[in-house]
Amino acid sequence: MGPDWLLDVLLWAAGLFLLGLYVSWRATRLDRLHVRVETARAALDAALVRRAAVALELAASRVLDPATSLVLATAAHEARTADADGREFAESDLSRALRAVVDQPDFRAMLASRGDGTALLDELEAAAQKVAFARRFYNDAVAATRIARRKLLVRMIPLAGRAPVPDFFEIDDAAPRF
Template identity: 75%
Template sequence: MDLVDLLFWLGLLFLAGTYVSWRAGRLDRLHARVDLAKAALDAALVRRAAVALELALSRLLDPATSLVLATAAHEARTADAESREFAESDLSRALRAVLEQPEFRATLEAKPNGLALLEELAATAQKTALARRFFNDAVSATRIARRRILARVLPLAGRAPLPEFFEIDDVPPDVQ
């Protein structure tokens, strides 16, 4: 083997190593993106539950409606990892059941601070839906990158667990 062949193989090895390093870095960045999106989703879910609980405790609603909403918000805030998706979906359904009652908006607008609380709840519900979409998009991109042959043959993801989607009923209530 002469010097030209040696340089060729060293160059090829360098390019292959650079590509593998780039793919590993990309996987690392995707996992970091999932972590950031999960933190944003958690913050949005906690904020939505807090605003729902604030509405339930505001004495703007009748006692039965307040109890239903407070229970759903409390369950969503205290749920463990296994039951969180169900608890958050229950909160979404409770919010829709409460806020989509006939004449609910007009009744709440007549009370002091009612409209502001209603608008804040609508905004947090919308932010929750967006945060879940961003999180699931990040999970999807990461899972696609981890399915590639190079990532499967070489342990480029290290010991990072495969991220899971977060599926909840997050259709925001219609408060118009």
């Protein structure tokens, strides 16, 4: 036995070490992607709750007629209290209700004539934009995580563990014309 077996052992050890480093790097990356999805989901939930709160505030502000206030308050309440299965539908309903209210002719002028309504509308506009940005950021994080989970190594060695595959959050978040 010459030095050939020692070289073979060293090459195998180096190969296994590099493979271990790669697997560790992949697992760490996948974990970071899952953390990013959870963080983005929390930000999205906060933006959705804020939008619903501003919509409820607008409905209670006595700026709108009673029927419009009731429709907007009901949609905002449903969005805040919906369970996980019905959340996307409730949030889409709130978006449609907001568009129906805000897209009325001369709505901004009517709010301006009634005092602090314009500030409330500006707050609603900011909340609607935050929802759109948060949803886009969350869906981007989900897409990156799903791509990483489809890799052969991740599927062969279950690097994702028991973490569920994240789902996209699809709602009608088109903002009203402010």
